[in-house]
Amino acid sequence: MTGVGLIVAVAGLVLAARSAQLLAGRGRPKRGPQPSFVVAGPYVRVRNPMLGGLIIGCAGIAMVARSAGLAAATAAGAGLAHLWVTRVEEPRLSARFGLAYETYLGSVPRWVPIRRTSRLE
Numbered sequence: 001m002t003g004v005g006l007i008v009a010v011a012g013l014v015l016a017a018r019s020a021q022l023l024a025g026r027g028r029p030k031r032g033p034q035p036s037f038v039v040a041g042p043y044v045r046v047r048n049p050m051l052g053g054l055i056i057g058c059a060g061i062a063m064v065a066r067s068a069g070l071a072a073a074t075a076a077g078a079g080l081a082h083l084w085v086t087r088v089e090e091p092r093l094s095a096r097f098g099l100a101y102e103t104y105l106g107s108v109p110r111w112v113p114i115r116r117t118s119r120l121e
Contacts, residue, residue: 005064009058011056012057013057016051016054022041046108046112047110048085
């Protein structure tokens with residue numbers, strides 16, 4: 001289980017790091033119109049890849065450490081993250097970006113990634 005946990009931890013932390021990099025403006029596509037908010041990389045398939053990556057990374061670390069306490073803390077953190085996203089972050093982003101963000105909300109799931117055959121317009 002340690003090997004699997006290590007893979008899960010690294011994958012989650014890489015996802016979180018790449019998502020943070022995109023939010024900082026690095027690594028975005030240079031061609032085509034740029035939306036006022038990030039719709040590139042993992043944000044095309046899931047709305048919260050940075051938080052999701054951190055949760056996945058923590059779950060992997062809990063697996064490596066074989067720690068039920070860390071697993072429970074990760075689950076509690078995931079629940080709190082969900083509450084924060086739904087009650088604070090999404091309403092703020094809707095107010096800031098309007099219809100463009102509302103369209104994004106209807107097109108991209110919050111936590112579980114989807115496969116896309118084309119990019120969001």
